[in-house]
Amino acid sequence: MNPTVAVSLACVIIDDNEINRITLERAVQRHDQLTLAASFPDAVEALSYFHAGGQVDLLLLDIEMPHISGLELVRLLPSPKPAVILVTTHASFAVDAFELRVIDYLVKPVSYARFCQAITHVTEQYQRVPAPVPAPLRAPSAAEPDASGPNDISASGTDLFVKTNGKLLRINFEAVLFIEALSTYVVLVTDKQKHVVGGTLKSIEDRLPFRHFVRVHRSYIVNLHRVESLEDNMLKLGQHEIPVSRPYQEELAQRLRAL
Structure with a gap:
């Protein structure tokens, strides 16, 4: 039997509601297996962070945001995708969320106990295999085409x-x-x-x-x-x-x- 692997996850929070974002930041700071890599008020800023080489193991992601929704952002992330926990005020998005294979789906307001339960689901995913998964996002290499190039x-x-x-x-x-x-x-x-x-x-x-x-x-x-x-x-x-x-x-x- 494989020994339990201690897991430490770098998190990114994306939520356009400042109060909700601060609440999630505090929950991350309280959890001994989480570190906060970045926190963003919208998905556009988050995309810029990822394409600049930002690394993340877990996304704590709001669904209803201007310009790019949380569900749209999940579809835009390059493979292999990070673990995703969706946090929203509406339960009606659950079917769409699980079609995208998110780890968990939290309905606001989220208790800290329920938050910890969702994080346990993520850490269990890591402990099932010897290599850390999912791999962090990466910036495009020099061999890949530039996103703003003439062939778009x-x-x-x-x-x-x-x-x-x-x-x-x-x-x-x-x-x-x-x-x-x-x-x-x-x-x-x-x-x-x-x-x-x-x-x-x-x-x-x-x-x-x-x-x-x-x-x-x-x-x-x-x-x-x-x-x-x-x-x-x-x-x-x-x-x-x-x-x-x-x-x-x-x-x-x-x-x-x-x-």
Whole structure:
């Protein structure tokens, strides 16, 4: 019988609610098998941390966050993925969570006893094998393509092949409502989901072959074919409202009249 292996886990906390984040930080600090590597108010900052070479064994992750949800972040993490414990105010996400093979699912407010139970589930995963698993996240090596390189987008008719999460994904751009800039990433927002792509909004704009995609703000490019209305310099696209900043108003009006 193998002896029990003492496990020490480096944790990252991601939660946009400051009180919840501080509560989790204190729980981590109280637990003798955990160390806090980093704590972030949103998934965008966390992605930048990981791609800069941050290492983590365990994610304590909120689900409902702006821009990129916790579930979306789990899908974006490179393989092998770290252990993940989801922490949320709603139990309705449990099915989606376990389809992603998270270790545990905690519903806020989380008692310290329940938190420790979830950590035990993680440490048991490590103790079943001699080598530590899962492996920490790593920064891309020099041999891997740069996330903001010129090959992130290639066109085929109304579809584009977009590099996301280390693979090329075909996206029908008629389904894209708008493109939003987030730090060193951009998010392609469709009716049903979001796709995170490395690079700046300017680099994506320069490579888009479709004239009906127009810059309306320093942080947004919109699909004019999907615009439902324009009122008080706010564009309505499905359930989303996108601001139009002053430098882009005249060109937008001309393009809308030309449709």
